[in-house]
Amino acid sequence: MAALTVGVCRETSPGDSRVALPPRSVPLVRTLGLDVVVEAGAGEDLGLSDRAYHTAGARIGTRNEVLLESDIVAALRPPNEVTGRRPRRDQVLVTLLTHVRAPLSMPFLIRGWADDGLTVIALDLFGAPEATPSPLDAGASLEQLAGYEAALLAASLLDRPLWPGWNPALPRTAAQALIVGGGPAARQAGHSLGACGAEVLTTVSPPPDLRDRDVVVTSIRPWLYDLPPVVVTAPSLATMRPGSVIVDMAAGRDGGNVEGVEPETIARTATGVTVAGAGRLAERLPRVASEAFAGHVIALLRRVARGGSIDVDPTDPVLSAALVTQGGLVPREDVWGPIMEQMTVAGLP
16 A cells, blocks of 8 residues: 655745744654655745755655655645645645635635545634644644744844833833733743733723834734734834834734734834834734644644545544545534625625
């Protein structure tokens, strides 16, 4: 019986140098009895050569070869070719969905996967982790990295230290930080700012008057089909003092948590407040993010790829939370319900 093959494509989103499986993860995959084929140049933006992959036990191929030969495709963002080339009905795609940030096209994308018979497992659909986080929840791990980076970014842009100083020339009080959100990113941002000396307050609905806040970090990401909710309006932003900072971790092409924010930009308002649209912060730590994602992919492979066959059990309570499509169906009601609404509006069957 031929071994199952796990394929790794090069990420094509501009500025994203991460890779779904770094070379050091390849031997761990192979110990599960799986082969690995990697697209040529997949890790070169991280300084990970094709030779390093070959030495680790992977085969190197073209993008088409990876997609054609793989039983399981691992990618941080869904490869466009997977949806456009009529994949095998038993092929599995392991990816992230909430970071795709395409609410208008997402229903049609998922519907296409179901129609093609593709099994799609999204490792970021678990929501806020419980007391014992899921071993498959890559989204939580990447959000934690983003929260850490958000705190560093805010500290670098703020016009004063986060901590109080003992020198008379330095501020005598700690910087006042407000975290808006309750997920892993928000918690990590608050923890990191607090560790640097700031006084941190966390809320899910910020007060309209932010004049006593030196730093505001927002982290309320939308669901698959939604736009980011605006939680800081222009009037409330105008109440912040000159020199203060706001970091919007939900900022993307469809807006963010801060009214008028621009994605991946740092701008200063007319009142002197620095606004950072920072929806892709985990990508600033691409090596760590790649290793983290790979760890969750390997945990999934241990669960579904045993004995030379793929067994994606929809009744598995852990796996079912991440299952997007299987056998031509969309198992989760909160995923397929909006798809049917969109199809009806578009006049499609």
